[in-house]
Structure formats: structure tokens, C-alpha cells
Amino acid sequence: MHVERTFTVRRPLEGVSAYLADFRSTNDWDPGTVETTRTSGDGGVGTTYANTSEFLGRRTSLTYTAQVVETGRLRFEGRNDTAVTHDDLTLTPAGPGSTRIRYRADFDFGRLLNLVAPLFLARPLSALADETVAKMTQVLEEKVPAA
Template sequence: MIKVERVMHSDRPRDEIVAYMADFSHAEQWDPGTITCRPVSANALVEVGAEWLNISSFRGRRTELRYELTRMSDDRLTFVGHNKTATSTDDLHFEPRSGGTRITYRAHVEFHGIARLATPVLKREFERLGDEVSEQLPAALRQALGPSAPGPQQF
């Protein structure tokens, strides 16, 4: 299994970030590998059990995973994606911090069958993707949610 973890900070309040991140179709903006991510059902609500079809590019190949929102709370979101080659879990934790929110992003990828043999070789590539997420996610939040209102000035 490949495990990647990154910690980021946003100046936006936790509830705004969780509401944005709960709609996994926004992965198009913050996940560097995602090409498209669409809800499986046209009238799907963003709640536990909601599903998205994610098409990504990885090492020059397109791959399709069906993701499900398996956990949703004020401080945590978990999405689990499946296809015949892999199971991918994106687990996000949100902690209020002075001036915003601390975001902990954990990705776990478990390859199935013969694809498991590639796990050691692909670890480095997933670490690189984790680095890109840590840059793109805060930028996507700023663009989608806007800059935080300035706090009171201190003299």
C-alpha cells in the first residue's frame, strides 16, 4: 500500500472548506491528476453514499475510478475510489486554527492483482502528486472561496 500525507493551511473557516471539499467534483481544481470528476447521479446530494466518476491521468495513462463519500462530519471527509486495478482513499481532516483551518490530506492507494508488483516503483510518483496537492489545494480554496476578510488591525 502507498501512503501519502500532507498538511496545509487555509485562511478560510473550517465549515466553508468542508462544504467545498465534500463535493468531490471539485477535485478537478485541487487534484493535479484529475481530468474530470462528475457525480454518478444527476440529482445526487452531497452526503454519505454519494458517488463520483473520476477520470485521471497517471504516468501518461487515463484511469477511471468510482469514488464514494464514506464519511462526512464537521472535521473529516473520506472518499474511497475503486476500479479493477486499485482502491484509492482520500481522507481529509480539518482543524480550526487561529486565522483559518489546518487541513491534513492522507491518500492511501492499494493496488490489486499483478498491479501490486508496481507499488514500490510508484511510491515516488505518488509522493510527487502529494506535493502538487499541497500547492494546488490551498490555491483552489482561495479561488473558490475568496480571500479571508482581514481581521482587526492591531497597533
């Protein structure tokens, strides 16, 4: 299952990309993140991060790996014993000093849970995605310099 949102922030593409490329930034903009730390790498492809998140009152830990780190695209894969997630951000210019962000999060809970997960998780994940857009917009417009 997945959630996807497209929105625009009033900050330049290069600054937005540089900020989001460091997955530790989830500490600032992801409402579900309790803590993210870098465990290896220099921030480029192959860099790993330990992430602890809370969702519906349950904490879970995943190891994220940066799979794509480009100015216009960022992709991180998270794994633990029960789930695989992908956070995929596509960034495009949206006029002078603005960036359009397409944020897609995919969740794979294994064959059996994937069948029932949409019944229980669709609404809460959609609400979390809406919160994420609001928080990411706020943080980017506070932390990334304007053009």
C-alpha cells in the same frame, strides 16, 4: 501504499469543508484529475462520482463513493477493477479564519502490485502530493470566502 500531507489554508473550516465535501471540486484542485462528475446522490454519504485521472501518462477511471461527510472529516473511496483508493481529509481550526488540512491518500493495487508499487510509484506519488497541496491551497484561498 500512501501519501500524506498536512498544511494550513487561510480560510475558515466550515467553508473549506463545504467546498471539499463536493468531490467534483477535484476538477479544480487535483492535478491528476481529468474530470469528475456526480453520478448519484445529494453530496452526502453514499453519493457517487465518476472520476477520470491521469498519472504517469496513463488514464484510469474510478467510481468514488462519499463514506464520511462531516465538517471535520471527509472520506471518499475510489474503486475500479484493479485498484481501491481512499482519500481522507481531516480538517481542524488553525487560528482565526484558518484551517489545518491533513490529506491522506491510500492506494491498494492488489497483493502482487502492492509489493512492487512502492519501488516505482513512491517518488511520482510524493511529487503529485506536493502539487496537490499547492493547487488545493491556491484554489481554496480563491474560491472559499475569508472569515
